[in-house]
Amino acid sequence: MFARLAILLYAIVSYGIFTVSFLYAPGFVGNYVVPKSIDEPIDVGSPIHLSEAIVVNLLLMSLFAIQHSVMARPAFKRWLVKFLPAACQRSTYVLLSSLILLLLFWQWRPIPAPVWQASGVAAWLLTGVHWLGWLIVFASSYMIDHFDLFGLRQAFSALKGSEISGQTFKTPLLYKIVRHPLMLGFLLAFWATPAMTAGHLLFAIANTVYILVALQFEERDLIAEFGETYQQYRRRVPMLVPRLFARRRTDDRQSSWPVGAPQ
Numbered sequence: 615m616f617a618r619l620a621i622l623l624y625a626i627v628s629y630g631i632f633t634v635s636f637l638y639a640p641g642f643v644g645n646y647v648v649p650k651s652i653d654e655p656i657d658v659g660s661p662i663h664l665s666e667a668i669v670v671n672l673l674l675m676s677l678f679a680i681q682h683s684v685m686a687r688p689a690f691k692r693w694l695v696k697f698l699p700a701a702c703q704r705s706t707y708v709l710l711s712s713l714i715l716l717l718l719f720w721q722w723r724p725i726p727a728p729v730w731q732a733s734g735v736a737a738w739l740l741t742g743v744h745w746l747g748w749l750i751v752f753a754s755s756y757m758i759d760h761f762d763l764f765g766l767r768q769a770f771s772a773l774k775g776s777e778i779s780g781q782t783f784k785t786p787l788l789y790k791i792v793r794h795p796l797m798l799g800f801l802l803a804f805w806a807t808p809a810m811t812a813g814h815l816l817f818a819i820a821n822t823v824y825i826l827v828a829l830q831f832e833e834r835d836l837i838a839e840f841g842e843t844y845q846q847y848r849r850r851v852p853m854l855v856p857r858l859f860a861r862r863r864t865d866d867r868q869s870s871w872p873v874g875a876p877q
């Protein structure tokens with residue numbers, strides 16, 4: 615019982631640290647409220663050189679990308695549970711990702727050279743799309759299973775002594791429009807800004823490249839897990855850019871597979 619309570623406490627602490635990093639992220643990317651944002655320099659006493667800023671920022675983003683992608687692979691998860699209870703595996707992933715994100719927010723070097731500056735209606739539109747992106751990220755996490763994604767469900771299952779259920783394939787709401795709404799939300803939040811600086815542009819480009827590469831790995835795992843069901847989904851639903859007009863395909867009309875039903 616003590617071990618199970620310790621797992622739950624670990625999951626709650628990890629989730630708490632994730633919440634701090636998630637709440638900080640819009641402030642960081644949008645330069646709102648927070649003490650240190652993407653364009654807000656830290657006082658390091660001496661001016662930061664452009665080359666140093668680029669190298670430090672790329673290292674920070676690479677650290678996040680490597681941790682986030684390596685730890686998400688099934689082979690790594692199987693290795694990790696040799697040392698940790700299975701119920702801690704997702705919380706460990708969430709904890710490390712969140713700590714690296716906080717490090718990135720803290721150590722990020724702004725590069726303030728302006729790239730574009732919108733005003734009037736364009737500025738309002740870009741700000742609206744920016745917040746729509748964050749809303750999509752938040753909502754999508756609940757559509758596939760927020761508490762499973764962030765390790766709490768696994769810890770509660772362990773507390774009850776029940777088996778940790780495997781991943782289930784779902785296509786609710788936004789997942790019927792694109793296969794990766796959560797990533798689409800991030801892309802909108804990163805790119806839609808009325809005041810783009812060189813540092814923000816570096817952040818947006820590097821993260822776009824990372825997302826596009828990471829999604830290849832994620833989809834490879836999803837195909838390995840769900841086979842033809844995911845292949846059909848791939849044929850039916852676009853990856854990131856919604857189709858403006860529904861495409862009527864022969865196999866759509868013939869298929870009896872209900873999109874949205876757990877497979």
Ligand SMILES: C[S@@+](CC[C@H](N)C(=O)[O-])C[C@H]1O[C@@H](n2cnc3c(N)ncnc32)[C@H](O)[C@@H]1O
Pocket residue numbers: 754758763781782783784785789793794795796797798832836
């Ligand atoms: C951070 S979430 C991002 C999900 C998706 N890539 C997106 O952008 O909305 C990553 C986890 O979601 C899982 N996942 C992705 N698509 C899924 C789906 N349709 N149903 C259930 N789980 C899914 C992946 O296996 C992975 O564990």
